[in-house]
Each structure stands twice: as C-alpha cells, then as structure tokens.
Amino acid sequence: MSEKRRLHPAAILFTIVKMFKELIFTIGVGFFAFKEEGMAYFIIGGSALVIIALSFGILSWYRYTYRVEDEELRIEHGIIIRRKRYISKNRIQSIDLTQNVVHRLFKLVKVNIETAGSGMGSEASLKAVKLKTGEALREELKTAKKAATIESADAEQMEQDFPSETITKRRLFVAGTTSGSIGIIFIIFSVVFSDLDQFIPDSYYENTFNTIIGFSIIIITILVLALLLLLWLLGIAGTMIKYGNFTITKHPDELLITRGLLEKKQTTIPLRRIQAVGINESIIRQPFGYVTVYAEVAGGSIQKGEDFSTILFPIMKRTEVDDFLTKLLPEYVSERNKLKGLPAQAKTFYLVRSSMLLMLVAIAMLFLFPQFIWAPIIVLLLCMYIGLLRYKDAGFRIDGERLTLRSRVINRKTIILFHKRIQSFESKQYWLQKRASVATLKASIVSSFGAGTHYKIKDLSVDDAMEIADWYSFRDY
Known part of the structure; x- marks a missing residue:
C-alpha cells in the first residue's frame, strides 16, 4: 500500500455515469426542444458531450492516485489543479465498503472513509478498487500500526468467534409489510407523474380522463385498490432489497x-x-x-x-x-x-396539545359547512387518542x-x-x-x-x- 495506486479502470465508467445523471434533465429538455428542425444540432451537441465526458473520465482516473505512507492515507487528484489530501489514521472514524451491481459484477468495491469532520459527505471515496484491495486497505487503516498478515483459515476461525445477528427472510418480509413506505412511494409517484404532463400530449390525458369517467364506481374502486396493492408490494420489495442479508x-x-x-x-x-x-x-x-x-x-x-x-x-x-x-x-x-x-395533571396538557388545532377547525366547519362536521370530529377523536398514548408512554x-x-x-x-x-x-x-x-x-x-x-x-x-x-x-x- 506504500506505492502509488490507481483506481480500477471501471472508475471511468462511474465518473461518466455520474456526469450524465447530473445532466439528465438538461439532456431531456434539449431533446424535446430540438426534436424537430434542430435535431441535427442536438446530435452534434450530444456527441460532443459524450467525447468530453469520456475524456474527463479517463483523465480523472489517470490523475487519481492513492497510497498509505507514514500512518496516513495520501490521495492526489485533479486534472488542471493538482490536489493532495492527507488523512491520518488516527482521525479515521469508519471505513465502509459498498458494492452496487456493477461493482459485484467485476468483483470491485467502493471505499468510503469518514472522519469526525466529514460533514455532508465522506472525507475520501475510492470509487472502484478490487475487493481484496479494499478489504486490505480497510484493515491497514483501522490500526495505527500495520498488523501482520493473517492466514485466511485463521481469519475465518476468528470471524466465527465474533457474536453476530442475522435477519431471516420471514422477518424481512414482515419488515417490508409493516414499513409504512406506501405513503412515501405514493408521493414519489405523484411528483414523477406531475412532471411528465409537460412531455405528454394533452389528447392522451383527455382520452384517459374520459375513459376513467366512463367506468363504474366498482371498477374505479378496484383500480384504486390495485394501485395501493402495487405500492404496498413495491414497499416490501424495497425493504427486502435494502436490508437483504442483513x-x-x-x-x-x-x-x-x-x-x-x-x-x-x-x-x-x-x-x-x-x-x-x-x-x-x-x-x-x-x-x-x-x-x-x-x-x-x-x-x-x-x-x-x-x-x-x-x-x-x-x-x-x-x-x-x-x-x-x-x-x-x-x-x-x-x-x-x-x-x-x-403525573396525573400532565394528561390535560397532552390532550389539549394534540387536539387544539382540530378543535378550531371543527368550530369553523360547524359554522361554514355543518353538513361535514363529522369529518373533523373523527380526526379530533383520533388526535386525542394519540395524545393519550403520548401521555401514557x-x-x-x-x-x-x-x-x-x-x-x-x-x-x-x-x-x-x-x-x-x-x-x-x-x-x-x-x-x-x-x-x-x-x-x-x-x-x-x-x-x-x-x-x-x-x-x-x-x-x-x-x-x-x-x-x-x-x-x-x-x-x-
């Protein structure tokens, strides 16, 4: 680790993908803006962007080096302006290894190094190194002095002695079922579809709306239930993907x-x-x-x-x-x-605090919309029940x-x-x-x-x- 090393060449791909992810909205707007007479300009601009991204990715990879020397992780990077970052082992709080699908395909790993002052991001991040290299780097940076090499068989035996807990598939399914993420997924769906209307012709929306209006109440109810079921299943899948093999x-x-x-x-x-x-x-x-x-x-x-x-x-x-x-x-x-x-006198505070706003809403609806007074009353009772739970717990x-x-x-x-x-x-x-x-x-x-x-x-x-x-x-x- 004392010699200068470069990241795996796959880091070039990650750099290019990151650039296009940041520009995806601009590219989409450009496509719809030039989709008629200006399509040739869009193709030329897109080709130039691909060449620039490829060149930037290759140069960034070539100019990025790292090594461990004098109890420090030393990183040098930058195409025009050369930057050097030295991170002392004693300042390192954690070293995390991450593998996405591409990493696992090529047996690579991303190494995130965090210190007490990392703030909004990692102190250093090695986008793509070989799995064995990443594990060796983590072991070397974890100790103030480089430990002696341990045979793999001995390491496996030591690992077995460490206490651990693993989640079962059944528990993982229960976690997904009760995650409550359906609301979050519904909000994401709403935001995505609200932004799509500017790219979809109005005639499609009109035809779809007229078709839905033509359905009976039973069919509309079935469609709503099917959508909720789909969102619920997506929540389960998301939880199982996120926490699988925990x-x-x-x-x-x-x-x-x-x-x-x-x-x-x-x-x-x-x-x-x-x-x-x-x-x-x-x-x-x-x-x-x-x-x-x-x-x-x-x-x-x-x-x-x-x-x-x-x-x-x-x-x-x-x-x-x-x-x-x-x-x-x-x-x-x-x-x-x-x-x-x-104490007993605290119960009043909790009940009033949880229901005060709804009381005002109920009073307003009593005068403005008396026929709908039942709605805020139901919500008011629910809020008072939550207040009671807060007091008891x-x-x-x-x-x-x-x-x-x-x-x-x-x-x-x-x-x-x-x-x-x-x-x-x-x-x-x-x-x-x-x-x-x-x-x-x-x-x-x-x-x-x-x-x-x-x-x-x-x-x-x-x-x-x-x-x-x-x-x-x-x-x-």
Whole structure:
C-alpha cells in the first residue's frame, strides 16, 4: 500500500455515469426542444458531450492516485489543479465498503472513509478498487500500526468467534409489510407523474380522463385498490432489497453491518462513537410486538445515516431486544419496562396539545359547512387518542450513569444514553406548567455528521425534573 495506486479502470465508467445523471434533465429538455428542425444540432451537441465526458473520465482516473505512507492515507487528484489530501489514521472514524451491481459484477468495491469532520459527505471515496484491495486497505487503516498478515483459515476461525445477528427472510418480509413506505412511494409517484404532463400530449390525458369517467364506481374502486396493492408490494420489495442479508457482527472495537441485495454495503461503527441506543416502535408494528433498534453515532457523514440514525437491526420482537443488546452492547441493557411515568395533571396538557388545532377547525366547519362536521370530529377523536398514548408512554429511569427516556410523537421511542454522552441538559417551565407543578426537560447529544440530537419529555413533575437535573449536575461516579 506504500506505492502509488490507481483506481480500477471501471472508475471511468462511474465518473461518466455520474456526469450524465447530473445532466439528465438538461439532456431531456434539449431533446424535446430540438426534436424537430434542430435535431441535427442536438446530435452534434450530444456527441460532443459524450467525447468530453469520456475524456474527463479517463483523465480523472489517470490523475487519481492513492497510497498509505507514514500512518496516513495520501490521495492526489485533479486534472488542471493538482490536489493532495492527507488523512491520518488516527482521525479515521469508519471505513465502509459498498458494492452496487456493477461493482459485484467485476468483483470491485467502493471505499468510503469518514472522519469526525466529514460533514455532508465522506472525507475520501475510492470509487472502484478490487475487493481484496479494499478489504486490505480497510484493515491497514483501522490500526495505527500495520498488523501482520493473517492466514485466511485463521481469519475465518476468528470471524466465527465474533457474536453476530442475522435477519431471516420471514422477518424481512414482515419488515417490508409493516414499513409504512406506501405513503412515501405514493408521493414519489405523484411528483414523477406531475412532471411528465409537460412531455405528454394533452389528447392522451383527455382520452384517459374520459375513459376513467366512463367506468363504474366498482371498477374505479378496484383500480384504486390495485394501485395501493402495487405500492404496498413495491414497499416490501424495497425493504427486502435494502436490508437483504442483513448481518451485524461485533468486533473488539467496532460493529460491522453488512446489508443489501443489489447494492451490498458494509458499514463500520466504532463502539467509542456510539452516543445512544434507541428502540423505535412504529404505530403499525407496535400492536404486533415488533421494534427497530438503532444507534446515534457521532461523526460520519449525512450520506451514511438512516434517517440520521444508524439501524442496528431493522426488525425484531420486543422481547428479543435484551438478548440482542446483551450479545452486542451489554452496557445498554436497561429496565425500560419499569419507567417512572408522568403525573396525573400532565394528561390535560397532552390532550389539549394534540387536539387544539382540530378543535378550531371543527368550530369553523360547524359554522361554514355543518353538513361535514363529522369529518373533523373523527380526526379530533383520533388526535386525542394519540395524545393519550403520548401521555401514557412518556417516562424515564435512572440507573447509575445510565438514563432511559421514552416519548412518542407518532411512533414510540425509547432512548438509552449515558451521563458522559450528554452534551447539555435543559429544564424549563412556562406559566401554565408552573401552576400545574410540571416541567419540560431536554437532553442533547452529538450525533450524525456532528449535529445535535435532542430528546424531550414534556410535563414531568417538578420533583422528577429536579431529580434528573441533580443526576446530571452532581454525581459520585
């Protein structure tokens, strides 16, 4: 690794594809703009663009070199302006390996290197190297000193000794079924089709609209149900592709997560960077007893995040969480089912807070559209039920240096964090809370790409808020 190396020639293809992806909208507009008399100009311009992209890809590949020297990863790149980047091994937080379909076809891998200050992207990214080279580079950069070469048989034996968890196909199907991604897919479909209308003749829309109007209510209902079924199946497929072959393995100083059917990803999570462990129970999965376990990890880039958190396991039974944490993160095993809840006077705050807006809407509709008053009333009752759930679920528990908090917006979330990980703590009251002797607390930690993540519990009793404040401010550990 001390000698200068170039990326695999397939990196040229990735560079060209990236360029065309960024210009796809411009190319589409140009095609429709010049599709009649100016088609010759479009072909000439397109050919010139292909030649430029090919030349840029080849030159970028040729000018990009990397090597490991003096405990640093040294990268040199740039066609006209030559840039040099030196990344010390001690600054590296994680090294992730990713394989899309093309990578796997040629037995290549993409290496993403992240440091504490990576920000919105990786500190360095090697688009295409051989799989063995990528694995060797990761092993060399993980240690401050280059380790001795280990025979493959011994390495396999060592790997077997590391505790790990793997998701089953049945659980993966359940995860897709209850993912709730149908709404997101529907929004994407809506956006895509709303942008297509400028390229499709009006006559097609008119004919389609007239055909639909001619259908009976039963046929329209069947079509709507078929569309919802299709979106649901797409959500299942997306989840299974994303989390297929999910495996999490605990190494001495890190967690290694491997997942993906089409695009295989290997994510490294240094144990020292884990700030908190959370348990997410979606409103769809909670009645069936399923949860998602995730971690808040300091440093890294936004590209690595899973909704700004890192999924440790996509779905498991609520009763299996303790065994999972005992195997991989035993210090985060908490008596989360024995939390101290909110006082009785807090219930009113939660009910009013969740339904105040709908009350105003219902009053307005009572005067403006009294015949439709039933609609906001139904939604109002649903919101009040959510408010009641928020009140019942909220709570906390202190175990030595460990703090467990639980709250709900729509999903119920339980977060487990340690005193040393909390960056700031805040307890506040507004005048109505003072009259009811309750307070709101907020604990903040450092999470993905250096930003802060905040955890709130509203309307705790003043005594409980003071207990947590005293725990944070004074300790005898």
